[in-house]
Amino acid sequence: MDKQFIQVGIRRIPAPATKKTKWYEGKPIVSMVILGIIVLGCVCCDLFIPKDPTYMDLYHTNVAPNGEFWFGTDTMGRDIFSMIWYGGRISLFIGFFATVISTAAAILFGAISGIEPKWLDNLLMRLTDIFLSIPGLLLIIFIQAILGRANVLSISFVIGITGWTSIAKVVRTEVRQIRNSEYVVAARCMGAGFQRILWKHLTPNFISSIMFMVVMNIRGAIAAESTLSFMGIGLSLEVISWGSMLSLADKALLSGSWWIILIPGVFLIATMVAVTNIGNWLRKSANRKESNL
Amino acid sequence: MIRKNPFVYYGQKLLIFILSVLLLSVVVFYVSRLAPGDPLVSYYGDRVEKMSVEERRWAEDKLGLNDPIHVQYVRWVENALEGNFGISYKYKMDVLEVIGGRLANTMILGGVGFVLIFVLALGLGIFCAWHEDNWLDRVICKVGTITSCIPEFWLSLVLILIFAVNLRWLPSSGAYSVGNKDDILDRVVHLILPMTVTVVNHLWYYAYMIRNKLLEEVRTEYVLLAKSKGLSKKNILFKHCLRNIIPSYLSIMAISVPHILGGTYIVETVFSYPGIGTLSYESARYQDYNLLMILCILSGIVVILCNMIAQVINERIDPRMRENEIAETSEVTNVG
Numbered sequence: 051m052d053k054q055f056i057q058v059g060i061r062r063i064p065a066p067a068t069k070k071t072k073w074y075e076g077k078p079i080v081s082m083v084i085l086g087i088i089v090l091g092c093v094c095c096d097l098f099i100p101k102d103p104t105y106m107d108l109y110h111t112n113v114a115p116n117g118e119f120w121f122g123t124d125t126m127g128r129d130i131f132s133m134i135w136y137g138g139r140i141s142l143f144i145g146f147f148a149t150v151i152s153t154a155a156a157i158l159f160g161a162i163s164g165i166e167p168k169w170l171d172n173l174l175m176r177l178t179d180i181f182l183s184i185p186g187l188l189l190i191i192f193i194q195a196i197l198g199r200a201n202v203l204s205i206s207f208v209i210g211i212t213g214w215t216s217i218a219k220v221v222r223t224e225v226r227q228i229r230n231s232e233y234v235v236a237a238r239c240m241g242a243g244f245q246r247i248l249w250k251h252l253t254p255n256f257i258s259s260i261m262f263m264v265v266m267n268i269r270g271a272i273a274a275e276s277t278l279s280f281m282g283i284g285l286s287l288e289v290i291s292w293g294s295m296l297s298l299a300d301k302a303l304l305s306g307s308w309w310i311i312l313i314p315g316v317f318l319i320a321t322m323v324a325v326t327n328i329g330n331w332l333r334k335s336a337n338r339k340e341s342n343l
Numbered sequence: 344m345i346r347k348n349p350f351v352y353y354g355q356k357l358l359i360f361i362l363s364v365l366l367l368s369v370v371v372f373y374v375s376r377l378a379p380g381d382p383l384v385s386y387y388g389d390r391v392e393k394m395s396v397e398e399r400r401w402a403e404d405k406l407g408l409n410d411p412i413h414v415q416y417v418r419w420v421e422n423a424l425e426g427n428f429g430i431s432y433k434y435k436m437d438v439l440e441v442i443g444g445r446l447a448n449t450m451i452l453g454g455v456g457f458v459l460i461f462v463l464a465l466g467l468g469i470f471c472a473w474h475e476d477n478w479l480d481r482v483i484c485k486v487g488t489i490t491s492c493i494p495e496f497w498l499s500l501v502l503i504l505i506f507a508v509n510l511r512w513l514p515s516s517g518a519y520s521v522g523n524k525d526d527i528l529d530r531v532v533h534l535i536l537p538m539t540v541t542v543v544n545h546l547w548y549y550a551y552m553i554r555n556k557l558l559e560e561v562r563t564e565y566v567l568l569a570k571s572k573g574l575s576k577k578n579i580l581f582k583h584c585l586r587n588i589i590p591s592y593l594s595i596m597a598i599s600v601p602h603i604l605g606g607t608y609i610v611e612t613v614f615s616y617p618g619i620g621t622l623s624y625e626s627a628r629y630q631d632y633n634l635l636m637i638l639c640i641l642s643g644i645v646v647i648l649c650n651m652i653a654q655v656i657n658e659r660i661d662p663r664m665r666e667n668e669i670a671e672t673s674e675v676t677n678v679g
Contacts, residue, residue: 277495277496280496315501326488
């Protein structure tokens, strides 16, 4: 029967094979696992670290990794294995907290700049440019000097307050695009205030485009903390973080103790690579098209 | 859009530029004086502690530190307009002299580094886009991501540990060996490590950008058309796609000049390379106000100028840009 009614010129197109993707495909599983282990290990470090990370064992300074001290000890005789997990807490906390500060500042600044009249926008953007043109390192030294001696909160604040500009610019551009859309106008007509429009209408729309930058900001903040502590502007030696552990590096270079430099660095970089991969995945998952080439 | 008179256009830019620099100088002047710390220490060294009250007052008067800040600022501007930027408290020389001796070093490190990054990033980006999702591309992407995550100071430390401490092939600090100031080979040897760090640290960021921009371009309709006309892959990629992304690459690289220069600050400090970076770090930490001001203004001028160049390039390519500014300032790592 069927064969009698073959339509000429119309070919049945085989349905494209819809490959069933497994839940883990395309996701940065390895990075997530590594980051998970590091975060979990740092948060629960009290449960398993073998030594007191702050105790200075003066009989065992500069010991290379061995059975008792798995990652060796530093020039002050502290156990590096314990310090890694204990100090990771502070490094991760600074990364997280600084990002919260900078994101909040960026959203507020960008949104004001995007919504308000042109002259204010111009002024704010000009200020941003000025802000950007002071070298980051000097700016941090200034602010840190004004705040006084560095502690965990003040250093997060300093890093956060210097790292919001790029997000703010993106927020501003996005806000300028959607501020005249019907739903914002409607909300305004109904008497919604700035706060409500910002959090209920604008934020959900630009959050996906800044998500990548926010994640990258965590990475930047962790790197900044370690750099500052290394250069002696950040956390002091007694406050253990990955950065302050590395500030012993110049002494370690003299004695050739590679473990003091390499081990905290490897943890630092592993965290940052994992965060970067997750950030890249976030960005990629937003748009993926076929190549025409 | 009505084309503006070029004089008006560039005049406006110049005005904005001058205003920005002026505002920058005000901000830096006030902020640096708000910071606690004793500028006398950098001028008189340890003798400050033994000074009596009258001696201190006299010293502060001599350096003009007792006047209200705005008086100090006006005096500074007046002197600066005459080309007199004061003396460095620490080096007790004219600040321009202090900087002059070191500017060339930073220019070499930053300038050559910038050119290397510019060329290598372009090559690497095209290479990766050509081999999209190939194993080669994947390996390079993975390695690149890791290198871009390594903090500059750590990479410097590891390189020093390997090449200077263990292998003893390369020097670990300075710009030349003592007494060997004019030996070019010696200088080059001293440059290798800092240069490697600078390039490796920034390279992937730009290469990845090129790769992604090319891949975005490859997904447009005109490429499909070109391909159906029978053009070769090489032809399409180099003659069509590349040509479309080069202008935006140029503008991004213009913005990145200060970014890369900022990165050399840390590298210079770790390698104790006598450049602008180590100098500004010292001057900010030890309240060497006059030196600090000129350094901040110099770097500010570079940043503002580069941003303007980027803006001009962008507006040339795409007149729509005149309305909105460059949003693509890239993720900014705070330090450098």
